[in-house]
Amino acid sequence: MKDATITPQVQQAPEAVKTVLKQFNSYDEPCLVLLYCDAEQEVVNAAFKQVLEQNRCEASNWISLEKHLRFCHLFCNYQNANFFAFDLTDILSQQGYQAKVSLFRHHCLCQPEDTYRWNVTQLRDLLETDDLVAINDFCDTRHWQGISQYIDADREARVIAEEGEDEAEVLSPDPHGEEIPAPLQQISPFILHLPQGEALWHYVLTGEFDAPMPLEECLLDLDSVLVVLHAKKHSPSFYRHLLRTCDYDSVPPQHEILACLSDALRPLYQVLLAELHDQHHQDCFLRVLDIFFHLFDQQDLPNVWREILTKDEETACLSALEFERRYTQPSEALDNAICPRAKRNIDHIIDSLDHFYTCDHDEYQEIERVFGSNRHAFDHQQWQRDEEEQQTRCRLIGAILLNLNHDVGLFDGDTDALLKWVSDGLHQDVYSEIKRHCGRQPEHLQAWLINESNNGLTALVEELSSILKHEMDRDAQSELGVIQPKYDLFSSIGPFRLMLATCYWLYKANQDSFAKRVILLSMEFAPQATIESMSRLYRSGFQGFALPELRCTFFTTLHEMGVPDADLSAFHISIAVQYDESELEALVHRYVECDHSERNRWNLAINKLGSYERDYFYLNVHRLHSEISTPLRDFRPTVVRELMSVVVKDGHDVDVHTLADAALRFLDGELSFRCYQRLTHEYVDVEQFDLPPYCYRKNAPKILPQILVDPDLTSQLRWIQLFCCQSTALKFIGLTFFRRHSTHNNPLQTQLLEQVFFEQLLHEDALSFSDRQTIELDDLTPEWLEYWHQYQRQMARKIKRL
Incomplete structure (x- = not known):
């Protein structure tokens, strides 16, 4: 049926269809149906009647759009809509006819004519495949593919229609005689109409600046230009591009454009930085970025630019030092103090840790970058905050700084003061947070926390097991085979997880005995939540470890601390099942090679994972070693x-x-x-x-x-x-x-x-x-x-x- 065609006229709803669409009110969400079939109308009607009776649907009569193409609408739930579509094609196909159904549920917040048009597009795509049915039904949340592709296509069509007015925009040729890439052509009117615009455009293309005033003065004068108003006046296509990338229906403020600048210039750098050894195009892009850097009054570029220009293998063209010199504003600090820019960066880091569950290795690298360039910043009194919750975040930064000192073998007065501040505050934080989540005052907790050994751990675990608050449906969860209770203390948005991360970095810095005891105590109650919390700053977003060597460092540290190997393996399994399937085979073989008692320890640890990670790991064991019995x-x-x-x-x-x-x-x-x-x-x-x-x-x-x-x-x-x-x-x-x-x-x-x-x-x-x-x-x-x-x-x- 791939040779079947639909005329362009059908894309716009005929009058008969428009009449039907106008009947829908603001609460109606019917399914619009298009049937492409070579059967006679009597055959289609008989099949239609049979399907409606089987699936209890309310449907309109067919409207013929053109030869073989019919339209109707029906009201039903998503299951019956699905059955309707497949049953109708099955019945017609079994009688020897060719039939395809495109079904698109109308959302009451959209325009019915848009839904009709999107359904025609869906049918066109369907006719190019061997499938018989295509469904877009937002009620079927598990299988709904969304409508963004249709909205984007509509928006692009409007842009293309509007860009006819942009053809009059003058484009200067490249002095080297090369064809100017399209994204650079789009931005050329914007640059040409800046102060000294022709000289700046020539500078972008060649690196040569020929104007009565020096280049530095010309760039400094650009801070008087409002980017969005300038683009609206002189470069309509770039103006619309800015609005799309900033997701604004009205005029976005200047600071919002700076935050979205990487999205706005993505088409440009994807072309000009595509070839690693094309120095001319790289320099050309950097000169464009120079102009925007000065348009925004030389404010530090967002961190995403550091990733693009210094780390991303496909676009990197500067060293970290070159980036700092070119796109960050130097600022002099007073003696024994930190500069205002460093203080702003540190404040930003502290604020980002407020949502610790979203943090990853980028935050750790930012701490390294900001503090590594200014020794005075290791004096915590220069940036610590007074509020208790924010002090907890500051102490995590302090523990990381202690580890950085340890790695380079640096110990001075700042190190001693920082260690005392982090340790004393962490003692109080941990005790207060655990006590807050107990049903009554724990008798053994405070004495055990200040003890220098693990004696009494068993008694403390027994006491806390009976008084720590947990989710109310514990019994219902146990019926499902869930053996890991969910304690409120380990909430993903609670401060205790951040404290566990502080314990990890403090132990890594100086094998702190208190930090080790807290971690081992937490492992008794929620091993996977504990390990996940400590791994957060080694991770890549909500995925696996940012680098393999980080995983090795992390696991080695926890192994030295005394964290059970079975729990570490279970955590590794969780990461592998969700994010890194290349690790699965080795983990399966390790599991199979365990002796009976060790495998039982693995099973106990694995059973504390989520059901998805647990069951799919055991499935993969079966795939490679079907003779091995697992709890699945x-x-x-x-x-x-x-x-x-x-x-x-x-x-x-x-x-x-x-x-x-x-x-x-x-x-x-x-x-x-x-x-x-x-x-x-x-x-x-x-x-x-x-x-x-x-x-x-x-x-x-x-x-x-x-x-x-x-x-x-x-x-x-x-x-x-x-x-x-x-x-x-x-x-x-x-x-x-x-x-x-x-x-x-x-x-x-x-x-x-x-x-x-x-x-x-x-x-x-x-x-x-x-x-x-x-x-x-x-x-x-x-x-x-x-x-x-x-x-x-x-x-x-x-x-x-x-």
Whole structure:
């Protein structure tokens, strides 16, 4: 059907469609449907009627747009919309017709005609593929792809239309005779109309400045220019670009433009800095940046520019020292004091630590940069704050500075004063914070904290276990197999995590015994939260470690401190599963090589991870060593019980354990699917089955790993049958009979079979372990894709025969 076409006229809604769209009020959110089909209208109507009856939808009549193309709208939930689209194409395809459906749900905050136009675009894209259905439904939050691509396309179309007026803007040729890159052409009118603009433009292109006044004076005079007003007057296209990058509907202030300058100049530096050895283009870009640096009155450029120009492998063209000299304003400090610019930078660092859970290695590098260039800054009295909460942040900086001193072997009066201030304050912070989260006054805490040994740790742990506040649903979580309680003390936004990071850096600086005791005490209650807190300034955003050597340094320090290897390995597993799949294989082999007692310690530590990281690690163990037993299969009854609890119909007083038992007996082969349906059909809403179903609790064991580690193919197909099939009940003279089951959710069945298919290829050595982590159907060659389709048809037949 790739040769099918839609005329451009359809993009704008015909009058008949406009009449329908005007009927929607500000609360209506209908699904707009476009059907491209070569069947006669009578055939389409019959299929349409059948699908509506099956899926309980309210729909309008078809409006013919052109040959083979029809429009209607319907009101239904996202599940029925999905079923409607696939059922309609299935029925028409089974009769030998070609049919494709594009469904787009209208949001009441958008314009109906925009939604219609976006649906036409979606249909055009669909006709270029082998898919039969394309759906954009914001109600289906798990699969919604958003509408940003359509909004961006509309915005770009408006810009292109408006840029006709920009053709009159004069572009000076490059004196070297080279073609001027398009992003530089866009900015040329902006530069040409600055004071001494022609000389500045010539300077940008050649590095030569020919004007009555020196270049330095010309650049200094630029601080009188308001960037956005100048752009609006002299360079409309660059003005609109500024508004888009600043996300402003009105005129953004000057300081906001400076903050967004890296986005505004991204098209320019992506072209001019693309070639590492193209000195001419690099110098050209830096001269443009010089101009903007002076337009903003020589304020320090945002830190993102330091990353772009000195660190990013694709764009770096300056050393760190060259950047400092060129794009930061020198400032003289008084004797034994820090300069105002350094004070501003330190204040910014302290403020950034207020959201410690978002901090990463960038903050650590900024501390190194700001304090490393000014020894006077190691005097904490020059920048510490008075408020207690802010003092906690300041002490983390102090601990890092102590470690920097240790690394270079520097010990002086500032070091001694800094160590005393950090240590004394940390003692009080830790005691106060733990006490604040206890239900009553802890008897052993203060004495243990000031002790020089770990004697009494066991008694303290027992006491705190009974009085530390934790989440109220602890019992409910334990039913899901969650063995790690969630204590309020370790909240991701609480100050105790920052204190743990301070303990880490203080221990790293001088093997501080108090810091070590606090860390080991925390490991008794929340090992993964403790390790995560201490790793924060080694990480790259919310991902893994910024550099492999940082991970090695971190793990070595904690190992020396006495943190159990099993907990460190579990943390490494969590990072690998989420962010660094290249580490998974080595971790799996380490797990397999453990003896029985050591593996039990690993299991205990791994079971304190989140259910996703835990279950997918065990799945990967099964992939590489299927003969090794893991705790994953122990969660099977929990998965089934949680699954049945969320698909049970409302208003039915039924024991979920009874439903779960019936499902387990079916999965084990003790019951046929028909018997399972007879026991559950009155109580289970099969339309709620999904991967995972709506309301399936986040901490519950994951469903897909349970399917993929089932020992044989038949068991896996029963899982798919449970999720995707149903038998229609017929009542006759008080008796209930069941027809042969059929698939009610083809997309989900395809999704599950795809995973089983790739798992089979892995176990047959037709797919590598690393490729299994990322492969999708789109990655298959035509030959393998044909093999997949044969496999899909074969498995579908097997499911029907079960």
